[in-house]
Amino acid sequence: MRDMSDDDRAGEGSSGDEEFDHRRLELELRQAAAILDPVPAELRRIAVEAYALHDLDARIAELTFDSLTDAIPVRGAVDVPRMLTFHTGGLTVDVEVTEDGLMGQLLPPQPASVEVLHGPRAGAPLTADDMGRFFCDAPPTGPFALRLRTGGEVVVTEWLRA
DSSP states (O other): OOOOOHHHHHHHTTTTTSOOOHHHHHHHHHHHHHHHSOOOHHHHHHHHHHHHTOOTTOEEEEEEEEHHHHSOOOTTOOSOOEEEEEEETTEEEEEEEETTEEEEEEESOOOEEEEEEETTEEOOOEEEOTTOEEEESSOOOSEEEEEEEETTEEEEEOOEEO
16 A cells, blocks of 8 residues: 655645635625725716616717827817717718817718717707707817717717817
8 A cells, every 4th residue: 555645645635625716705805995995986976877878779889080080180270170970880970079069960961869978967958950960059078978869769979088
């Protein structure tokens, strides 16, 4: 009969008798993070309110052009408006943001209800005319997005910083 070496004894207990408890580790890490780096109450409130704004059936319009990053600067131009283009499916939303406000157009042209979202609340509702044009005389400040209701469809643009 053979005596067990130290190597045999070391491997004896680790053959699956004591599995590592990942759930317990995650719970302990969450508790430590809550104590050492808690989420500020104001941030939690804003997150909950922003989540309440989501539309489960909304399509997201992807940003396909932003003049801040995609356009070639023109020498000597000052107070150049910011041009944005969003696209989803068969709908394109062109938006121009200036210090005087925001104006846009839906392509193909169609009437729609438009809301400028900034923070957890929607701004005053705008109406796109039969040519798909809409205007808001208050420029967006901070992060903003647009929510459009065209027929039975809801479209929300990506969020951007003004």
